[in-house]
Amino acid sequence: MEGRHHMHIVEQIITSFIASAAFGIIFNVPRESLLKSGFVGMIGWLIYYLLTFYGVDEIPSTVASAFFIAIISQIYAKIYRTPIIIFTVAGIIPLVPGGTAYDAMRNFVENNYNEAISLAAKAFMISGSIAIGIVFSEVINQIIRQSKLNAKAKYRP
Template identity: 40%
Template sequence: MTFLIQFSFSFFSSAAFGIIANIPRRALLASGFTGAIGWVIYFYFNQFFHSGAFSNFVAAFMIGCLSIFFSKKQKMPMIIFYIPGLIPLVPGGPSYEAVRAFALGDPNVGFEKLLFVMATAISIVGGLLMTSLAEQLVNKWIRFKKN
């Protein structure tokens, strides 16, 4: 039951952001699916490893792989699938809590939350970076095999 709830809410949040971002209608299902798979991977990796940074890295890597797959399949830019897919991973709650802690005069909690937000952002960027690197290596290997 947890899987269905996690999958459906993350699917709808990614698809809704796709609507707000005005992506093409034919890309909405793929964007929602990308975000849902990324969130479910994050959720279960976080349950198993208890590491938000590693879970975000793996989820961002999978979102990148799915974005590349859908971009080639639907002949659209990768970013159309990647940005809505990342929406469930964005640490909005901890960002708010960090700003709130600073505003209330509790810098220790604020810096703790800010560190979590920075680790999350860096791991998401690292996942995208590794996806791009893997795509370049695979394309180079395919070109090498053709020759």
């Protein structure tokens, strides 16, 4: 069973990398940033997958994953002098609850309203969790930047 789990993780890593990089192509990400965008999505999905595998609920797992996607995107944006959105948008693609939203709409059409509402609420909460993770990362980034600016200003003659 242990070997099967490792193989499943490898499948998750590969498919999340491909999904993020492929979306980068659709999103017109510059060629030199495609692999980096795929890497951001892969790391984000790996964090999500491992957290949920070890029993953390989907919502906090999504917040944590989106947070780290945004952190890595900020670092890459600074290193490679590229807009942060290039990495963030491609990076969050594996987290987007498209399948859940589709199932919700299918259940609405099939008059399974209780299931549809449950799935729609789940998709909404996961989407909100992605936004919260990204915003939280940006808030921390701004706090760190501001504290660095204040420290520089304090020591100026």
